[in-house]
Amino acid sequence: MIMKWTFRRLYRPSSCGIERVDCERGMSDYVFGIHRGLKVVNFFKRNGIKLKKSFVLDIGCNKGGIDIAFSPFCQRIVAGDIDVERLKVAKARFKARHIRNIDLIRFDGSKLPFKRGVFRLVIINGVLEWIPWKHQEKPRDIQIRSLKEVYYVLKLKGLLYLAIENRLFPGYLIIDPHIGLPLTALVPRFIADLITRSMLGLPYKNYIYSYWELMYLLMKTGFKRVEVFVGIPSYQFPLEIIPVHCSNKDFSKAITRAFRSKLIISLINLIVITRTLRIFWPNFIVLAQKSR
Ligand SMILES: C[S@@+](CC[C@H](N)C(=O)[O-])C[C@H]1O[C@@H](n2cnc3c(N)ncnc32)[C@H](O)[C@@H]1O
Structure with a gap:
């Protein structure tokens, strides 16, 4: 009940004015996903990261919402998922939208079929915690293996964009x-x-991690520069993506837009003032660079 109450008070876009093609009608906003992709594209722009000539890999692309948003902003995208039915829907969407720079491949995120150093950017948005499901090994080992695979296929200055829930968020208790x-x-x-x-x-x-566990996992994999952000209110429907160490002023504008309840806004302000965002925020968005 508490979760439902909170959820109703969160900002949720309803397609954000993006027109739907026939095969997208009836899709939930989450699966539609283009608004999510556009927020991520804006996040890269704001951080001065140019993708125009880049090869991008999206692991666990689902029905391709993020890829549709990315397609005008990079050279080529490889979008992959373990689920063939989802890939079929993605294919129909790309066709209906006349998108030609996305290749769809069925693969397992823990065993990527690519050569070393191909991609400038790898996206793992809400997927790392699902990868262990098809495997018998320990979930953490599979997740580390998947991150190592990402590390391998990234260019030297390549980036990983990873979004995942925070294990310590009290609501998840x-x-x-x-x-x-x-x-x-x-x-x-x-x-x-x-x-x-x-x-x-x-x-x-479905292993998720605390801030410190996540840092450890990425460092263990070999990533050299790791920056942590949070999606407000969530990484699924981000209104803003801002650094976990940001100031009170940046934050308060975003939360007043994202949350409708004064009680929630006051609680979040308390978290910001006490600088405990990385302990209590529900999600993390990590930008990790392969080498300095
Ligand atoms: C929660 S959805 C995230 C979708 C997408 N990244 C987004 O943000 O819109 C998780 C996706 O990961 C896919 N997935 C699960 N295990 C996978 C694996 N081992 N390899 C590749 N994709 C996987 C699922 O089929 C599903 O489409």
């Missing part, structure tokens, strides 16, 4: 953002596994 059970996000993994096995008959695989 009440409801795990992926499996909808209480406690599983925060408790030790073996206890989370006991809970999901007893309540759902499934292992616990």
Whole structure:
């Protein structure tokens, strides 16, 4: 109930005035996803990152919303997903929108079929936590392997854009953002596994991380420069993407636009003032560079 109440008070775009083609009618705003992609494109522009001549890889592209947004702003995109049905929808969307610079490939994010140093940018938006599902190995090991694969296919100055939920966000203690059970996000993994096995008959695989765990994972993989941002209110529907260490002034403008409840706004202001954003914010957006 608390989550529902909070969710109703969040900013949510309804296609943001972007026209839908036939095969997109009836899609949820989340799956439509073009507005999300446009926000990410703007984020790169604002940070002075030019992509015009770049090769971009989108891992777990779903039905291609982000790629549609990116297509005019980079040279070529390779969009891949493990799910063939989703790729078929993406294909129909690209065709209907006359987009010709996106190649669709079915692949597993933990085993990328590309040579070393091909891509300027790799996007993993809300996917790292799903990759372990098709594997028997420990979820964390598979996730590290996937990040190593990304590291391998990136150019020397290449960037990883990674969006994922924050394990420490108190709301996820009440409801795990992926499996909808209480406690599983925060408790030790073996206890989370006991809970999901007893309540759902499934292992616990949707590993998400705290700020420090995520930093450690990326450094362990080899990334040299890691900057952390947050999506306001979420990385799925970002109204703003701003640095986790940003000042109170930058933040307050964005949160007044993103949240409708005065109570939530005051709580967030408290988090900003006490500089505990990286502990309590629900999501992280990481920009990690392969080498300095
Ligand atoms: C929550 S959706 C994110 C979609 C997209 N990145 C976006 O932001 O609109 C997760 C996607 O990851 C895909 N996926 C899950 N496991 C994968 C894997 N091992 N390799 C590639 N894609 C995977 C799913 O099929 C799904 O389309």
